[in-house]
Amino acid sequence: MYVIVGGGGKVGYYLAKALRAAGQEVTIVEKARRRFIILQEEFGDAALLGDACEVRTLDQAGAVRADLVAAVTGDDEDNLVICQMAKRKFNVRRVIARINNPKNEETFQLLGIDETVSSTKLIYSLIEQEVEVADVIPLTALRRGKLEVVEVGLPKGAAAVNKKVRELALPRGCTLGLLVRGETAEVINGDTVLRDGDSIVAITPSTAIQALREALLGRGVPAS
Amino acid sequence: MHVVILGCGRVGAMLASMLEEEGHSVAIIDRDPEAFRRLGWGFHGKTILGIGIDEDILKKAGIERAGGFAATTNGDNTNIMSAQIAKAKFKVPRVIARIYDPLRADAYRELGIDTISPTLIGAGLCLDFLAARSWRSIEQYHAIREAPLLSPEPEGSG
Numbered sequence: 001m002y003v004i005v006g007g008g009g010k011v012g013y014y015l016a017k018a019l020r021a022a023g024q025e026v027t028i029v030e031k032a033r034r035r036f037i038i039l040q041e042e043f044g045d046a047a048l049l050g051d052a053c054e055v056r057t058l059d060q061a062g063a064v065r066a067d068l069v070a071a072v073t074g075d076d077e078d079n080l081v082i083c084q085m086a087k088r089k090f091n092v093r094r095v096i097a098r099i100n101n102p103k104n105e106e107t108f109q110l111l112g113i114d115e116t117v118s119s120t121k122l123i124y125s126l127i128e129q130e131v132e133v134a135d136v137i138p139l140t141a142l143r144r145g146k147l148e149v150v151e152v153g154l155p156k157g158a159a160a161v162n163k164k165v166r167e168l169a170l171p172r173g174c175t176l177g178l179l180v181r182g183e184t185a186e187v188i189n190g191d192t193v194l195r196d197g198d199s200i201v202a203i204t205p206s207t208a209i210q211a212l213r214e215a216l217l218g219r220g221v222p223a224s
Numbered sequence: 225m226h227v228v229i230l231g232c233g234r235v236g237a238m239l240a241s242m243l244e245e246e247g248h249s250v251a252i253i254d255r256d257p258e259a260f261r262r263l264g265w266g267f268h269g270k271t272i273l274g275i276g277i278d279e280d281i282l283k284k285a286g287i288e289r290a291g292g293f294a295a296t297t298n299g300d301n302t303n304i305m306s307a308q309i310a311k312a313k314f315k316v317p318r319v320i321a322r323i324y325d326p327l328r329a330d331a332y333r334e335l336g337i338d339t340i341s342p343t344l345i346g347a348g349l350c351l352d353f354l355a356a357r358s359w360r361s362i363e364q365y366h367a368i369r370e371a372p373l374l375s376p377e378p379e380g381s382g
Binding site for chain 1: 277278279280299300301302304305306308309312313325327328331334335
């Protein structure tokens with residue numbers, strides 16, 4: 001696979017290094033000469049001095065044969081332009097943009113760039129989950145974050161305790177998958193009776209996490 | 225109509241006063257508070273401190289009811305991104321972006337963003353003056369490519 005990394009800051013540097021270590025062909029593009037010299041030490045001919053927003057730089061980097069362009073500069077507007085140029089001018093199949101302002105995720109999608117990564121958002125969502133829904137622990141995200149696999153611990157007095165699963169009013173799209181009780185785990189079905197101390201592994205649309213929490217724990221259960 | 229201008233540099237500030245002169249309402253955005261000093265005492269419009277690729281800032285400037293949007297910062301990409309937001313998200317009827325890099329201006333014109341490239345227009349105007357020719361239209365200046373500019377006899381110059 002041939003990857004062009006736009007932006008040779010810390011993110012670009014380590015990304016290019018990791019890709020190379022994985023045996024992929026990489027060109028890293030940096031417009032600041034001072035920074036470029038550092039990159040040249042590490043990447044040799046695979047470092048290119050130029051502005052990745054410019055058609056001629058992308059051309060020089062061989063964008064026509066690139067499988068992927070990752071725009072990882074510190075400026076959202078630059079990353080947008082790199083991706084749009086790569087996609088529209090050079091028909092690069094896959095483009096990924098780093099974004100700093102989480103609100104730009106939606107804007108980028110509107111402007112045709114679907115794959116974005118926001119460290120601000122990742123860190124924020126970790127903190128948010130910690131603050132608001134401490135008893136719903138995110139395990140992993142599926143479908144680019146549209147679905148989440150979560151673990152819910154049932155404390156004494158939670159709404160679902162001593163109930164059969166079929167009696168619960170679960171939000172649409174939520175599936176209770178596994179029951180972890182003590183050291184054992186079993187698949188949940190409608191007849192499973194939940195007890196306090198149980199942990200449930202569930203799959204839920206990310207928009208329904210709060211509703212799932214309420215269905216299992218009830219309203220106003222203090223975060224443990 | 226209401227017009228939102230991004231960038232209170234020489235062009236942005238001048239455009240603001242021209243628009244007001246013609247009776248339009250203006251809101252102008254810049255990230256540097258000092259920049260608004262260019263507007264002078266006569267300016268009646270709104271000044272907003274912030275970056276123009278932030279939708280909240282654009283909303284503060286009244287982008288939702290704007291009939292026009294002009295992106296005149298010295299950052300090509302800021303202008304490109306904000307112009308696209310104004311057009312795609314807020315459906316502003318008339319949107320223009322100033323883009324220094326002629327190739328980028330060209331590429332985005334193809335994508336349906338109206339752009340002005342002062343680099344080509346400025347150089348073209350100087351060229352025509354030096355060659356003692358009459359001025360061309362903006363479209364003709366935008367159509368100038370670097371190669372003909374560098375060749376001794378531009379096409380059709382007779």
